[in-house]
Amino acid sequence: MSETPRKPAEAHGGLLKRLERRLESALFRHRGATVAVFALLTLWLGWAALGLRPDASFEKMIPVHHPAIANYLTHEDNLRGLSNVVRVVVENRKGDIFDPAFQEVLRKVNDEVFYIPGVDRAGMRSLWTPNVMWGEVTAEGFEAGPVIPDGYDGSPRAIDQLRSNVFRSGEVGTLVANDLRSALVLVPLMERDPDTGQRLDYGRFATDLEEKIRARYENEGVSIRIVGFAKVIGELIDGALPILGYFLLTLVLTAALLLWYSRCLRSTLTTLACCLIAVVWQLGIVRLMGYGLDPYSILVPFLTFAIGISHAVQNINTTANAVLDGADKVEAAKRSFRTLFVAGTVALLCDAVGFATLLVIRIGVIQELAISASIGVAVIIFSKMFLLPVLMSWTGVSPAAVSHARRRRAHLPWLWQQVARCAQPRPAVVVTLAAAALLALGHWGARDLQIGDLDPGAPELRTDSRYNRDAAYLVEHYATSTDVFVVMAETPPQGCRDYQVLAGMDLLAAELERIPGVQRTVSMSDFAYRVLAANNEGNLKWHAISRNKYALGGAFQKTPKEYIGNGCAMTPFVVYLNDHKAATLSALMGTVRDFAARHDSDKVRFTLVGGNAGIEAATNEVIRDADHTMLMLVYAIVALLLLIEFRSLRVTLCIVLPLYITSVLGEAIMAWMGLGVKVATLPVIALGVGIGVDYGIYIYNRLQSYLDRGHPLAEAYLLTVSTTGRAVAFTGLTLAVGVLTWIGSAIKFQADMGLLLTFMFLWNMVGALVLLPALARLLLPATKPAAIAPIPQHAEH
Template identity: 30%
Template structure:
């Protein structure tokens, strides 16, 4: 069937080439319209209870797109006219930023931070610094004293050393454009930064804005990687076809995939460019395998008018099956990610499946068709020949697979799998380090985050809701207030939780104010009537919106907001576990707790999804891989055999991730899933060629030797070239891309070494029946006769 298909394609090659060209042009037009940006809603697993709580209360208690801005005096305290004017200017300027929620701008210069005063004449509330910043020394001194008296401001919005002030602003999730917000907020901050004031900014809109900011650099790295790949192919394989055809295969594959991406309305996430490069590397790999097979056939076929056609058909006949198996394995393994409830992963998986599937046309079909047009296939462009060096490496693989040392190889491989598998259990889910793992520790964003966390209670927030739907005023009850207060005292013991705030912190301040500032009354009352009266007084002196960050409109629900000093996976899991422990140990008679909103709540939901599904996804991907191999070779042993290099490459790579502190998160999951399919490609080419050589009448040792010196040469060339080109990603200013490039190189290296040095030994030791059991040493019909 494969031979007949190859004959059909070669015989009608002009029509096939014209059809592929037409489809490429059409999809190329659509590819130019692909939308490259981060869509926040796509990161949320909508069916998770934390996300449901977040979506319901984010407009009241604060969403996950909050930006924190610190205005810091370079010398002295912030209570200077220039610094206070900067706080006011940034606060007012934020109202003009795209997608801003104007009711969620909080700072010293906003109306939401107020001081409550009580006297015989009544109760008075007034903003601390609104509408104008104080100018005279007396006004500034009065503001300073008011800040020090207010525990909801001092430490929360003004640092305890009085050298910095905080501004928080939230954005509307469905409207936020990270690139636009980043540019506007950055321009606003830069306009106020001078020799007296330093401005620091953190938050997801700023973080993903930095990712988009480095997009031009990313494109330059891609171009550099492509140039390095083509240059090395030119040096090693010494023909122009070895340079141009892999480039054509990768370009056609990318054009088809991005065109389909635009047609399906899928936005292209900048962080997953590494996934695109990984798939494109597979196009190059398959194309080089076919070119290498073509070159082998050219040597054995006499020169003539049909030489290139004969060799091209032989390439299709010998490599279409293992190539298809590699493509299907890659597509099937990444398709497992579609089961994730996270829309971003679903869309990415769909795009990756489409992209991988295009390799059938761009690499496995188009490459031999273009090769069939070559008129002078025997020449070389330059005289430098590095193949003797590669043959020495391949001879070493032959020795390891055919000598008695093969038993040592099998035993050591088993020990490697067991050892690396156990160490891989240390792989962390979520961010394993402080700051953002997307950027380097010395990046401006991570330095800003460290500076803010040093002076304040924490930049990342989670809110837990306590309430009872339909029960108006429930938050005013002593049960609710005391429960909030108890949860805050319980959770603040965790060092990573810098502070917490709720309406239970506001009422004691009101109680002390009514008692002439006596600190003995800075606490909640045990009597519900007193707490209710304090709440009523507070509401009477508040303006609309002042209480929104503490309670909803009818006081049926209130929030406890926690400030986190980092967003490490372990920090979040510990906090969630302790909150659940508190809720279980302190049941309520009426109300109920709802976890969890804010940026930390969203991350907690995503981490739980990844933690619960990662093992199942890996197991399912391995099962899919086994089934694909079984169906292809009609042997259950084939499925088990090809699992070996996959397990070796993945356990070693996961161990490296655990060792280097690279966590498994929403960005690394697709790379890991694709890596499972990546581990089998090279082994399939080697095993299938051993099968073919043995069927031609070779002995086992001869079949292994011939396979390594033909398909093994293609594996060595493509692996070496792609390993070096992917290491270029280490130049990226995005730590995530650099680390993923390193992981890709490790995956490629281990996969190639497993195929060249482990698979031959395993095949020789176990003699699988699908390779040797029914082999017949019958001569094959010549290619030229078949074409005739």
């Protein structure tokens, strides 16, 4: 038996129709009260929204449930300077670091950074901190001292002593550049103030670095370079400040397009007001829930506004056609509400589902984005479904809008006639085959899509940004990069001095240093080699790990404390990388896990604990695991909502298949653009599906209404194209224009999201207009073929 799609009202036993009638009666009987309630809520939530502040956190960027991150948080006190750190590089443009004037600048920078709130002062390291030591073995025994000599006064003798100390310290390549022209201050940060418990204000911290360090000490002779997570967040916040300008640009462009489409100033202004109210509500509710404006979710208000506009276009279209058919303002508004309530509500619920599925990714910043965006869609349901029809019952549409609707009804341009032909048998087959070819092309192009970053530095920023230039300088001039991967050797108390433990570290170093992208490794075993040889007059025969526990005890005493955990029960094994590209991190994670499986014992266990690169590797694994889960979940829930509304698997396929093709093509575009799937780009996929389904719902809802009146499919789709189809096309263009303005952002990931969403919105629109009717022709029960007839001038719309 063939499956026959049913109207939503029939499918739900009249429940939605009864709800629709009751809401319609209440809204239009109490129009003044409705507007008053909306006005009061807007004032309250607008006042709350004024308290929004930029909000960023290191903890929100990491998956705290991942085993490696859990280990990192457990051992955080023993990993100072290896994860959330800032490096301040001071470069002498006119010479090397052994210059009294340069050393004075370096001292002042060190002291200035020391007092910036949020700095973990005990973990700071530079030539001017007392925890940076030199050491050597002499005829009298082992000698050591601070790199800056006691009584340093900048004299030639003091400078000569400093030079000797620097070379004996082993810090060349670490705290001192390989070319000796710059030195850095290593600044570990505290996520929370130990006294107040307040989270570190990254925006304020980044501003302090700029104002107190770079602006004060950079001049013709000295360059200041600053890298680290906190500085990236500062750059993102600074780049987000002009976002208001982009929002105003979007507002102006959208208003112009809406006025051109409707030919009605009053309905354009009414629609803009309702969508702005939705944005105010969204921001206010987010603030009341205790969230701020994270750099990764600061574009959500754009989406809220664009989605509101796209749905409101259907109201304007339906109201104008109702007035053309003779209805007054109130009756036209009621018809608009009646026609769009079910389809619009289901479409917006699908939008919300697209956002809400991001909650399965247990990374704070993505979950906050999901919550913020879901709130935005929820308030659109109220402003668009309830407030807009009530306001339109007073404003109505202008005579120019009615005349424009009459001209559109009387004449269908050639392009739209060709679009309508997609519902005929032969064009339907051609369109479906073309879609299948695009799907195959998309799968082929998406095969190179990777998880994680594909570029060095901070891919969220432009390649030529100040930050990425600073990061490139460090990679070029220092032996230890800013990308640090940490493995922890866990032992019983005092067990880290055991020969088996150090030998295991030695073997691990040999395996990791064969991986492309690994610069070097540093662990307690390296210091054991160095100290044991030094204690024996530098004889290379002693450059080995001794089995003698007393000899190892001597090496242990000379090992820097940051490489020995509390009680000698946890020893960091540090891996410095050229970059944090996805392939490098994946290879490291796999190698460490394989090594641990082969070498873990009662004496030592090798576990992943982080470092900034290790944290990113763990984040990549979480995203890899959640990527397909999220996509399947969003499609499953959207399909379920469509089945509930239309009670037809065939109709559901007609609406969902174009979305799937767009998703696959979107992944191919990401691979072609060199974008990996990561925190900044993953939400795009869910957004594209959730918002794109709106087109198909509106198209099929109107198509079904004509089919129910007895029109053959081809004629029904011609009528659909002449009304809802045009509105859907305008909707797609409006959404695309709304996000296309993002490409001007100084923040690269925002520009990339703008391009990807523009592509997905346009292709979803094309799929709904072209592929949906073709699939309907092939999948829905056969009807008697009918020639495309001209649109009846007084056909019901």
